[in-house]
Structures are given as structure tokens and as C-alpha cells.
């Protein structure tokens with residue numbers, strides 16, 4: 280993650296002459312969707328191709344963040360080699376281990392690219408040592424250990440084979456790719472192609488993308504689509520493309536080994552095989568790790584529902600979620616007893632929050648529950664997912680991090696130095712403990728720390744981690760928040776709303792300073808005696824409101840709360856809006872607990 284993959288692809292595209300001279304090209308040109316550009320991360324894997332010395336090199340840029348690792352699994356069947364990009368200052372990170380394991384499992388022989396050697400803190404030798412350790416830890420064989428190493432900088436567009444030398448351009452990298460990556464084996468026989476990706480085009484409709492594994496494909500050919508459920512349908516290839524730089528080029532025919540995009544097949548999904556009509560033979564589907572986190576997506580039934588969204592019904596929600604399954608391979612969606620609620624399972628908070636963010640931008644309005652980790656097994660043998668957590672912090676904040684992670688049942692596995700003047704702490708921590716930690720981490724390290732984590736696997740479940748130690752401030756009246764009320768109540772906690780925000784009864788408007796929830800009236804107006812004093816109302820100086828991002832809000836959610844997500848607003852609320860009813864439920868629960876204990 281952040282090790283510079285997309286930037287390196289930019290440089291490869293530029294140097295192979297894909298961009299015309301003087302053409303204005305944005306940085307990280309492949310990170311083209313809106314959320315990718317805003318957040319500066321890659322979310323979806325993308326294909327491109329460059330021509331170097333007469334050879335076409337297909338490149339698939341993958342996301343580095345662990346939550347999008349389904350994207351890595353999705354494209355592995357498309358590639359013959361892997362370029363493992365490692366930041367020369369940071370060394371391998373948890374996600375590096377994950378992608379390397381995946382690559383080795385596929386019997387790929389990775390090329391290691393020690394990147395960002397231009398950084399002042401760069402320590403290429405140490406980074407390489409880290410990579411070698413990783414190969415050994417993953418049980419790489421003798422031959423796999425003899426991986427080629429290239430040093431360089433994607434940003435400045437240089438590479439060398441000798442550490443410490445400053446390169447001229449990326450030629451050494453291109454040459455290494457040609458040498459180390461086997462060309463495609465052009466298997467003869469009846470057509471087979473695994474669909475690795477889907478795209479949509481206003482004119483062409485659904486576009487299926489993948490590599491032809493065997494045989495050839497022709498424009499106008501009728502092919503079989505072999506679906507995951509064992510059924511088979513047929514369709515005609517309407518358009519056929521190969522990749523050239525940032526463009527798709529229409530062709531009439533393509534052969535085994537080539538990565539193609541084709542339209543005309545309206546009901547094909549990722550992981551399914553496109554095959555010869557006469558001799559259809561399915562390829563093994565994608566191997567995808569199981570999700571670890573679930574959230575319930577439900578129809579928004581708050582008093583404000585339908586005000587801001589275009590798509591609000593359970594039908595809309597259902598269609599959208601099923602459409603997402605066609606390409607988001609690491610996602611699972613299940614129906615529930617209620618037609619208005621769906622259980623959505625994914626790889627992590629970011630995996631699910633990006634889906635939510637995408638949906639709200641499309642005009643959806645919905646409510647979601649607190650993210651829950653998926654447990655496995657039954658009785659005494661219950662297991663929960665654990666993650667490796669790597670934290671880099673300045674010395675001064677080590678104590679706070681150890682304390683916070685320890686409280687969440689994280690165990691310190693290793694402690695070392697970072698390239699700068701900090702410490703690298705490696706923990707093993709239950710995924711459950713990690714939920715909601717990010718906010719605390721940023722506060723306790725004053726923004727000077729970085730954290731990365733990746734799933735290690737399932738292990739025996741421990742006691743549930745501690746819950747949020749502060750309650751919610753809950754609006755007791757529906758109306759408009761006033762600065763008068765917010766000012767009067769300022770000592771009760773931190774508010775998430777500003778004056779004039781419309782609120783409803785049961786909405787969570789802030790965080791209490793104490794452990795319990797507190798109902799309060801944020802709409803109260805100052806008693807007007809004789810002259811109405813409008814300016815006095817405005818003159819109040821309030822503490823600035825704490826504006827929660829989508830991820831902040833998801834982390835904040837308690838068991839009995841929901842997050843209302845609309846194109847314009849994020850509102851936290853109690854699932855049961857009525858205060859009396861809510862208190863009755865709490866009492867009944869306490870009684871039941873006392874009777875048990």
C-alpha cells in the first residue's frame with residue numbers, strides 16, 4: 280500500500296511513448312475513478328499495456344490496501360509474472376506478505392522492485408533484507424529465492440540493477456521483465472477464457488475482460504458462457520478489444536495469451552468461463568478468501584427517509600447489491616428474514632465503506648448497522664479472525680499505542696526501528712479489537728503514526744474486546760438544533776451537529792463524556808422575555824462540532840445504533856428511536872443478565 284505501484288505504471292506508460300509529447304497527463308493516471316482520486320489510493324485493479332522493443336507487456340495495477348485484496352485474487356489468473364513493489368524506506372509491510380504469498384501460490388516468480396530510492400530515508404539494503412526474510416518465511420523454494428531485484432524510483436522514472444547507482448530511465452526494469460517473465464504459452468484447442476473483470480459502457484453494455492487461456496476468439500463468434508451455478512448460456516461477441524496504453528483497440532481476432540475485452544455477453548460474471556460452443560470446458564473458478572466482516576444494509580426508515588436519496592426502496596437496494604456481486608468477488612450478500620435488510624460481508628471496514636460511499640454518490644439512501652466480525656465454529660471451538668498490525672510511531676507515542684492496542688487484546692510480536700527516528704511495533708490482534716481503533720490511534724499519536732494491517736487467519740476466540748467507553752448523546756425532540764441548546768449542553772460531551780441542523784427524536788447527536796447514553800433536547804430555545812434578541816443567539820461561541828467521516832461514523836456505532844447514509848448526510852441514530860421503549864429494552868436485558876449470572 281502506498282509503495283508507489285500506480286506512480287510506477289505512470290512512468291512505464293510515459294517511457295513507452297503512450298502519452299503524446301506535451302500531452303497533459305494527470306498523476307497516477309490509472310486511479311481514475313472519483314473515490315480513487317479523492318483518497319489517493321487504488322481501489323480497483325486496472326489493465327493497461329505497453330510496447331517495449333516490439334514486445335507487448337500487459338500490466339495490471341492492483342490496489343495495495345488489504346481490504347481490496349479480492350482485486351488481487353481476481354486478476355491473478357491473468358498474469359504470468361509479478362512485480363513486487365517495496366518502498367525503500369519502509370520495507371515490506373503486512374500487505375506485502377499477503378500479495379507475495381498469493382503470487383508464490385500461483386507459482387509466479389516475482390521481480391522485486393525496491394522503489395522510492397530518491398527518498399532521504401531510503402535504505403534499499405535493509406528493504407531488500409526484509410523482502411528476503413519474507414520469502415523465507417513464506418517457504419519460498421531455492422529457485423524462487425533467486426528473484427531478480429531492480430532498484431529505482433517511479434516518481435523520477437529511473438531504475439538500475441545495482442544498488443546505489445542512479446539510473447537513467449526504466450530500461451533496466453523493462454529488460455528484466457522481458458527476461459524474467461515467460462511469454463504467454465499459446466495453448467491450441469477449443470476456446471477457454473476466464474472472466475477476471477467486468478466493465479460497463481453506455482453504448483456497448485457489459486464488457487467482459489480476461490485472458491484467453493486456450494484457442495482463439497473472433498468477432499461475431501458465438502460462444503458458450505459457463506456459469507458458476509453450473510448452467511450454460513450462449514452469446515455472440517459483438518466487439519473485441521485488446522489493450523494499448525490507456526486505450527482499447529478493436530480487433531477482429533485474438534489468441535491464447537492475450538488479454539482481451541469483449542462486449543455482447545450480457546449475463547457473464549467474474550469467475551465464469553467463456554468457452555467454445557461445441558466443446559465447452561470450464562476453467563477452475565477464482566480462489567477467493569472468505570470475508571471476515573459483516574454489516575447489515577437496510578432500507579432507511581428514519582423520520583427523514585426519502586428526503587435526500589433517489590433510490591430508497593428495498594427493491595433498489597437489492598438490485599444494487601446483486602449487481603455489485605457480479606464483479607466485487609470478495610463480497611457476499613445474504614437475504615434476511617426481513618425483505619428490507621441484507622447482510623453484506625466483506626474483507627474489512629474499508630471494503631464495505633467504499634461500497635457505501637459509492638452507493639450514496641449514485642443517489643442511494645440506506646441505513647447500516649455496526650460492522651461485526653464473522654466468527655467460526657461452535658461451542659468451545661469458536662474461532663475469530665486475527666490480523667497482523669504494523670505500527671510506525673515516534674518514540675514518544677509508543678506507550679500510548681502499547682496501552683491502546685493491549686486493551687484491545689493485541690499482543691506485541693516484534694519491535695524494531697523504522698527508517699526515520701521511530702519505532703516499528705508489530706502486533707497480533709483480533710480483528711474485533713481493531714474495529715474502531717483507527718480514530719483512537721490517530722488521536723493518541725497526534726497524527727504522527729501510520730498503521731497497516733492484514734488478515735493472518737482464524738484462531739481461538741478470546742473474550743470480546745472492550746466496547747466504546749463513552750455513551751451517546753441522543754436527541755429527545757425532533758426539530759432544529761439551536762446554538763442556545765448546544766451551548767448550554769456543551770459540558771455533556773462533543774456534538775456531531777451544528778446549530779440549525781434538523782434532527783429527530785432518537786438521533787445520536789454527539790458523544791457523551793460518560794459511559795451511559797444521555798437523552799437531551801438540542802432544539803431548546805432561549806425563553807424570549809420581551810424583545811426577541813436574534814443577534815444574541817448568533818453571538819454564542821460554540822466548540823466546533825466534530826464532523827464524522829463515513830469511516831469515523833461506522834467505528835463509532837454501538838450495537839443498538841444505525842448509521843443513516845444519504846447522498847447529503849450521515850446521521851447516527853438509535854435503532855429504537857423512542858426513548859421509553861429503548862429504556863424498557865435495556866432494563867429487560869439487564870434483568871435477563873442478572874437472572875443468568
Ligand SMILES: Nc1nc2c(ncn2[C@@H]2O[C@H](COP(=O)(O)OP(=O)(O)OP(=O)(O)O)[C@@H](O)[C@H]2O)c(=O)[nH]1
Nearest residue numbers: 280281282283284285286320321343395432433434
Ligand atoms: N519519493 C517518492 N515518492 C513516491 C514515488 N512513487 C510514488 N510516490 C508517492 O507515494 C504515494 C503513493 O503512490 P501510489 O503510486 O499511489 O502508490 P500505490 O502503491 O499505487 O498505492 P495503492 O494503490 O493505494 O496501494 C504518492 O504520494 C506518490 O507521490 C517515488 O518513486 N518516490
Ligand SMILES: [Mg+2]
Nearest residue numbers: 284285320321
Ligand atoms: Mg495504486
